[in-house]
Amino acid sequence: MYHQLSKLTGRVVATTHLQSPLFPVAPIALQRVETPTIQYTTAQLSTVTEASAPSGQRKLIPGTNTPYPPVSETIRKRQQLFQKDDDVPVFLKGGPVDGLLYRLTMALCVVGLAGIFHTIYGHAFPKKQD
Template sequence: MYHQFSRATGRLVAATNLQTPLFPVAPIALQRVDPPKIQYNTAQLSTVTEACPAPGARKLIPGTNTPYSPVPESIRKQQQQFQKEDDVPVFLKGGPVDGILYRLTLALCVVGLVGIGHTVYDHAFPKQ
């Protein structure tokens, strides 16, 4: 037995006009279609040497002949510091200030959770 929603009541009732589960759409068998052929356009593909420039070569900004500006030495040192394998989480690699900010954030989270618990308790057991 099949069911449908009644327009009058909005409830689920036994269907009278449904003879198949896919009424009024009948299933149609899938037709076999050959997959599309892959076409390689070699004129627009870059070569390996363009995609991976030599270590000393400067990469150009796409669409221009202007090279990217060099990375300042201070940023290069920070990159080395943060990418170093020393089993320290990345949010603590900035030094003691990062440790202080991390602990302050944890303390504020705990204070917020205590505040939420206090609010839930006040709403669950109101004062009379």
């Protein structure tokens, strides 16, 4: 027996006019479709490539003909400092101030964990009240 939704009452009722089940439906083989080709709009691409640019010309922002703004010398020195391979973690490469901040952070983490364990211990074994 098959059921359908009654339009009058809004409930599921037995149906008499359905002769075959709606599901499962016999599968239909999918047709092979060729994958679409990617088309690039050349209007947004830069006209000068890095290889063909003269040595004095700066690199361009991708997708535009606008050159990158110049980088200051202090930023270049910082980049060289942080990119140097000297087996020092990046969070300590800033010098002694970074080391001090790292140690302070670790100490505060230990104090916080001690406070958490103290609170849990206090809730697990409450003091007896006389």
